[in-house]
Amino acid sequence: MNALVALPVVIPMIVGALSLALWRSLPAQRVLGVLGTGALLAASVWLLITVAREGVLVMHMGEWQGPFGIVLVADLLGAIMTVLGAITGFAVAVYSIGTVEESEEKFGYYPLLHLLLAGVSGAFLTGDIFNLYVWVEVLLVASFALLTLGGERAQMEGAIKYVTLNLLSSVLLLAAVGLTYGMFGSLNMADLSDKFAQTEEHGLITVIGMLFLVSFSIKAAAFPFFFWLPASYHTPHVAVSALFAGLLTKVGVYALFRFFTLLFDQDVGYTHNLLLWIAGFTMLTGVLGAAAQFEFRRILSFHIISQIGYMIMGLALFTPLAIVGGVFYIMHHIIVKANLFLVSGAAYRLCGTYELKHLGGLYRSRPVLGLLFLIPALSLAGMPPLSGFFAKFIIIRAGVEVSAWPIVIVALITGLLTLYSMVKIWAEAFWKATPDNAPAPPQASGPMWPLYTAIGGMALMTVIIGLWAHPIYELAHTAAEQMLDPAVYIEAVLGETR
Amino acid sequence: MEPVLAIVVGVLFAAAIYLILRRSLVKLVIGLILLSNAANLLIFTVSGFTRAAPPLVPEGLEQPVGAVADPLPQALILTAIVISFGVLAFAVVLIHRAYEVVGHDDLDQMKDTDT
Incomplete structure (x- = not known):
């Protein structure tokens, strides 16, 4: 049991809930935004230092042992990505003080920001493929709302493409997760890696791998699935653009790195x-x-x-x-x-x-x-x-x-x-x-x-x-x-x- | 049973992709709805069916007797249904707002942000 691994997920969730409670007071939300992302950054750096010193940290949710329970795993890649996410979140929270319009702040800019960061950290730290899908959806829903905050025509047009293609990629991810479970009876990445190494059915594994590849390539905006990105990233508020530019496609890249080193290397x-x-x-x-x-x-x-x-x-x-x-x-x-x-x-x-x-x-x-x-x-x-x-x-x-x-x-x-x-x-x-x-x-x-x-x-x-x-x-x-x-x-x- | 459902899943995916490729916004959203349901049905089908064997532990025993149905796929589907419901609710509001702002439900009229 290592609760430190969960901190980068839990902190933005709590801070996001607090911002919701402070809905009426924008100055308080601003201060909380900086303090909350600062705390996230501190926790992520702490996690990275601990992982660098002691090796891979694992937390079994609800004390269910792997491969049956959901695990949060912080290896160096995950910890590094979490720190980078926290750095971007912190910089954007500071930057937002001077730039984000009050009309946007009023419609829940700060709670959405924290929710997005929670989703990003969760995606970087989970060791379970279905759980990865859930975190990706958490950050997607937050990004949908952030993208359309303000409601200008360009934002709506960009958002339709962004939402459609990202939902398509999520469905492909879900289908790939379902097929993996149907074939190997496990969702735990470590367990799957073990099972993939032992099985002889390399063809089937590669087929599933391609499904994951397409799904994550859409998220990472890789060729030829990138069209949603230049159609939408220049439309929202610039602080939101910066956050998306820093983090969202990198979740796709991270997932590609994770899956094509740990799972699909046959x-x-x-x-x-x-x-x-x-x-x-x-x-x-x-x-x-x-x-x-x-x-x-x-x-x-x-x-x-x-x-x-x-x-x-x-x-x-x-x-x-x-x-x-x-x-x-x-x-x-x-x-x-x-x-x-x-x-x-x-x-x-x-x-x-x-x-x-x-x-x-x-x-x-x-x-x-x-x-x-x-x-x-x-x-x-x-x-x-x-x-x-x-x-x-x-x-x-x-x-x-x-x-x-x-x-x-x-x-x-x-x-x-x-x-x-x-x-x-x-x-x-x-x-x-x-x-x-x-x-x-x-x-x-x-x-x-x-x-x-x-x-x-x-x-x-x-x-x-x-x-x-x-x-x-x-x-x-x-x-x-x-x-x-x-x-x-x-x-x-x-x-x-x- | 599996072959029938496999065909249903295939048809659902095909219909969803067809609708997404149409120019109408409303058909786009209907396509997305079909798509998420197709994925849910796929998870259900691919993890296999076990008829009339609920995963219950008889009283006094530590584990169930014989082969029982796997409850996990249904838990996955339930989670996926909840998520897709939320996301699709957002999508419906989005197309409504987009229709109000742009004044068309034709995707070909929404090319301002493309390059």
Whole structure:
């Protein structure tokens, strides 16, 4: 019994319930938002330190032993993801103080934020495939409501595509879970991994694996299932965009990493080769889509897709170094991508538009914001010494080691085109003079310091990951070792009953 | 019994996908409803049927006698029904709001946010 594992799920749930109780007092909800996500961050970091010291932590819900009861499992991958989720949640909660409209706060912005974080943490920590489905639904329902908060026409149009495709993916996930249970009589990931290893029916396992692959690829916005993302991510409030950009697709990526290292590693020649193709196309389509865009958040949305490609590439190469690169890339990407969305929101606060054609002169008027944009932007493109350089370096090095030249070339081209997009934003929004047709800046509705605090904090983290890459690399390395040796996970979950 | 239900599940999935591919918003939601029911029926079918053997432990014994039905799939389905009910309730409200805001129930009129 280890209650620490449940804390990252329980804290946002309690805080969310408290925010509901404080429905009438928005200032109290704001303070609670920051305190609650801060507590979540503290608990997640505590969990990560404990897992790094003592190995995989397991909590059997209701003292039912695995494989019969639901288990929460924190291995290094799960703990790292939980910390990243908490970092994003905390930054967004601080940022929200200065940006979210009162009309949106009134309709339950903060309770939904906490519910979403609870769902995300739950998905990262559960060790049961049906339970994973439940957590995914929890975070989806919260994201549906957050996406439509405000009720503008664009939000409705985006939400219909988002809701339909995500429900489709959930149904496929549910069907895959049902088929798995029908064939192997278990829902516990560790137990299933054990059973998959013993059975001879590799064909059937691969079929189920493909069903999971399609479902999680929709959630991760991988090629060719990404169309819902650029249709919806630029429509909600920017704080919500940043939260989604940082976390939601990464739940899909996390699930792919978990399932295709722990469960579906029998027929690597087929499954991971397919993943490699998906990775290449995801990178290229994402970055080419971004090159055609002239709206701040749409460019960033397309870049989420291309970056997902790098992570899947790490998984698909399936060498120890590649998995390390994938984990490192997720760590770098969540922080950088959420931060870029936060910067776009700050630009909107100052200029009243997201259209690059109408933006301009930001470097002259706000040089600090320009600097704070450059850090994550150059990191995303992979400039040394920022975090993105090491993330890309490890993954491409892993590709070179196994002589996977086509994917390496695609990854390098994508990096170059990413730089092009970032320079485009820099040149249009920050460098050029304010255009004549610029709209009047909106009336200031809140203080600017929360925006700068959140953006500055995230930028600092990017620099730290870049400058002290070695400890982060060691952490990712240990996580990858655990992932590539399912025996550790199985032993931790089922050890007492076997 | 299993082959019949397997065919029913297949037909439900096909009908749901067909409806989702239509342009009408209402048909889209009906498709989603069918889809979640198809998945529930799939779980029920795939875990096998055991006729007239409820999973009950006779009095005085520690475990049930002989083969009994597996209660877990039904617990899964119950959970999935509750979840899909909530989500679909949201979807219905969403299409109503979308219809009010856009003024059409035609998905081809909702291309503003596409790229």
